[in-house]
Amino acid sequence: MRLPRSLSGWTIAVFGVLAAALGVVGLVVPDALLTVMGFEPVPDSARADGDHTLVFLTASSMAALNMGVYYVLAALADWKPFFRWTVPFRLLTCAVFTLAVVGGRAPAGFLGVGLWEGLGAVVTGAALWRERREREREAEGDAVTAAR
Numbered sequence: 001m002r003l004p005r006s007l008s009g010w011t012i013a014v015f016g017v018l019a020a021a022l023g024v025v026g027l028v029v030p031d032a033l034l035t036v037m038g039f040e041p042v043p044d045s046a047r048a049d050g051d052h053t054l055v056f057l058t059a060s061s062m063a064a065l066n067m068g069v070y071y072v073l074a075a076l077a078d079w080k081p082f083f084r085w086t087v088p089f090r091l092l093t094c095a096v097f098t099l100a101v102v103g104g105r106a107p108a109g110f111l112g113v114g115l116w117e118g119l120g121a122v123v124t125g126a127a128l129w130r131e132r133r134e135r136e137r138e139a140e141g142d143a144v145t146a147a148r
Contacts (some may be wrong), residue, residue: 004075008083008127013075015120020068026061030054033061038109080128087125094118 004010026033031041034057042053074082097114100106 002076005078006080006127006131008080008124008131009075009078011120011124011127012071012083012086015124016068016071016075018068018116019064019071023061023063023065023068026057026064030057030061033057036109037113038107038111083124083128087121087128090117090121090124094121 004013022033022036025036034041042051047053071086094114094117097106097110097117101108101111101114
């Protein structure tokens, strides 16, 4: 089995596996996913006409599953541009989800989703920064060796 080749790749792979797993949970046991996010599940018999919560949850879960697979494939390819692109968008997601909780649009439990995105973005960004610094040091060392 092929594994990620870099620290940043591992951060993306872990995020991808978790996103895919949560997507599967949302598709198979939607009430469990709602509970994890801090929402109180409503029994199907108590749903009002026009309540499209399960449709939205199905769409979101499928998107999470797809996104998770994309992340894992990008990690296995060590596709650094993709890793870099995820950082600002995951930080944006963190901000939007956090504001949804602060603004009363989402329960406090949903804050965990935003923090998960934010923490993941910071960890990936730090890994990318570290890898860039290592490449720069190696290039400096090569230049010194070549100058001798």
